Each structure stands twice: as structure tokens, then as C-alpha cells.
Amino acid sequence: MLSPEALTLAEAKVPRYTSYPTAPHFSPAIGAAHASRWMAAIDDTHPVSIYIHVPFCEKLCWYCGCNTSIASKYEPVRHYFETLLKEIALARRTIGRRLRAGHVHLGGGTPNALNAADLAALARALREAFRFDAQTRFEVEIDPRTLDYSQIAALKEAGVTRANLGIQDFDPRVQKAINRVQSFELVADKLAKLRAAGIASIGMDLIYGLPHQSADTIEATIDQSAELGAERIALFGYAHVPWMKPHQKLLEPEGLPGMRERMALVEAAHQRLAARGYTRIGIDHFAYPDDEMTRALREGRLRRNFQGYTTDMADTLIGFGPSAISAYAQGYAQNHTRLDQWRDAVDRALVPVARGIQITDEDRLRRAVIERLMCDMEADLDAICRSHNAASHALDHFRDEIGRLDFMVRGGLVTIDGTKLAIPEAARNFVRVVASVFDQYIENSKAKHSVAV
């Protein structure tokens, strides 16, 4: 049982830990020169991951927290795309070798804001710059409303292995309130076409915490997603951050669920997902027991990166496009977020990095603790300290943190057995709060995050 004091932590504003240190701690001290050196030094004995950010959509969803903009004509998309191809060629020259691509992820925004010809050209450019093979996983985020048949053919031709569809909720009243209307029939039709083209691995994104949602609507949405054969479902808690995304205020007159209602929604959703045969992975992913991600969880190989949970084992991630973040052995580097600044840098043949952070051994150690907690809901501090050659014993190294966890242990959010931390099932939604105890940057942080649950 969680104590009432512990339950108040549901409203704690903590990072999602898709990296550590987290993006608000990146600084302009890291720029093109650092990133170029880090790229030239990539270890080519392992495959790398590639992320492409496409910062365009046709229409704004009012809940959207992504880095995107609305393109009513193709002209700005074409202009962006020309720069993207230059950025890929620049990276190839900077790296100086043709690295093996393990995972490729097109995200955004909406990758299918690119027309079929440009999707095909992007795949060719990536294959020229990187080596693809039978093991390469190629995943694309898709807005089903705007996916056309020529794009499906281009994605198949490109070698796409998984399509991840933005669904959010199938209820018409919810869809209207969030300015994202897409019928079940429309999604079913696009899925049938994707499958006919051989793209059979399907994931879906859902959100809880939106206006007009109830246990009934969310259960119906899960049933419909399962009927459409989603192998993986990501169920995100709606992140209301109107200080960063002012358009989200458009949802407020519709009435946003409060903390108690959010907890009831997520509880109903979890029960339905379990009843439908999905295994819970980390905080917000669900997959069938025989899915690659569920296997990775069972075998302790699950990882967390900027796309959330992943089976991708690569330590190097090269991000392209505005705002994309790269992860190198030495640290993180984020591209300029503004299109014009990103384009200016690429036009001057500079790796378009605006900020980043060099990471220390201490960061790597803490990152491992946070990643294991976020993925496995447990972490053995002693084993992690030893594998990172920490100078002191785990109990000494993390003395302060263990002291600060005391309140959470009493509240039922975490158990400590020797050096082993474990998050009880009932406290899983609070893992970000427990992980934040190991975050050395958070105390001085001015960053505002979304609520924990």
C-alpha cells in the first residue's frame, strides 16, 4: 500500500529520463567543434542508431508537445528536406567512414509530411551514408490521417520494418476536443494497406489525461487498438506544459482531468491492456509476450533513449534535423531547434549543434542506475558501481541518496535490500520520482517538467 504522503508525489514534476543528464542541462559550451570531434571518434565496431526529425505536420493537435510546425504548402518542407540531405552528407564526411546502421527512426512532427519521392530520396541518402543489412531495424512514426498509398509504397521500398501510428483516442468526442479527428475505419484502412505492402509490425500511441476521457472511452480505445492488431502500445500520460506550448491552453475550456481522475484512467487502461494480453514495459509501453521488446525486458536488455523504450543496444545515436539530439561516448549534442539557425549552420558546412553536455564517469554511473530503474524497476547499486569501476562501495557512494530514499521506502514507493532497489508493482507509476533521487543536476534545475503520473 502506498501512504497518502507518497501519493502526493504523483504531482511531483520530474523528468522522463530519456537521457541523463537531461536536456534542460545542455549548454551552449558544446557546439559544432565538439560534435565533429565526437563524430570522428565513433567506435565503428558496433552499429549506430540514426534518428531523423521531421518538424512538420498538416494540422495542429491541441495537446501536442512535440517540436513541430504547421506546413500548409510543401515549399517549406522541400526547403527543409534539401538541408536534411546536406546534413546527412556532412555527417558522412565528418565521420570519415560508412558506419553500420542498427536502428533507424523517423520521428517528428510527422515523417509522412514528406512526400513519397522525398521519403524514397531520404532512404537512398541514408543508405549511401550508412551501411544497412538484414539486421537493420527501420521504424517510422506515422499520422494515419495524412498517409497516402504512394507513401506506403515508398516506405516499403525504403525497407521500413515497423510503423508506429499516432492514435491517441478513438472516441469521437475526445477527438473533437483535441482537434484530431480520425475514424476507426480510416485507421483500419491505412493499416490494411501497410500490411499489404509487407509492413506488418505495428505500434500505436495512446494518451490518457485528455478532456472527456473516462474509463469506458479508454477501455474502448484499447480494445479497438488490439482488434487492429497493435503489437505494441505506448500509453503516454498527457503532458500539459502550456508555458512551453501555449496552444495547449485550447484544451483547458474542455476540462482536463485532475490528478485523481488521471490515476483512475491510467489504472483502468493498465487493467484493460493486461486483459488484452499485453505485458507492461517500463512506465508507458506495452507489448505482446513474444514481442522483441518484451523479450529484451525479460533478458535485462531493455534500453531507454530519446524515443522512449527500445531494444536498440547502440551507445551511439546520430540525430538529424532541427532539435534532434545525438548521443556519443563523450556526451550529448543537440541540433539548433530553429529551422533557420539549423539551416544556416548546415549551409556553412558546420555540424548544426547548438548545445550539449560532456559527460563524466559519475554521470555514466548515475545514468546506469536511472536507466535500470526506468527499464527494470530495479537496480543493484553494487553491481552497477562495480561495472563502472567506482572508487568506493555503493553504500558509501550513494549514502546521501539512500538517506533521501528513506521517506519513499516508508511510503511504499521503493524497497531497499542491501544494495538492491526495487519498485513495487503498485508504485511503478512513481519510478521517475525514485530515479530523480540519483539525478545530481535536478536540485539546481530551473526546468519545469510534467507531472509524474
Ligand SMILES: C[S@@+](CC[C@H](N)C(=O)[O-])C[C@H]1O[C@@H](n2cnc3c(N)ncnc32)[C@H](O)[C@@H]1O
Ligand atoms: C511525433 S508524434 C507521432 C507521429 C504523428 N505526428 C502523429 O501524431 O500521428 C509522437 C507522439 O507523442 C505523443 N504526444 C504528443 N504530445 C503529447 C503530450 N503533450 N503529452 C503526451 N504525449 C504526447 C502522441 O501520442 C504522439 O503520437
Ligand code: SF4
Ligand atoms: S501529435 Fe503528431 S500530428 Fe499532432 S501536431 Fe503533434 S506531431 Fe503533429
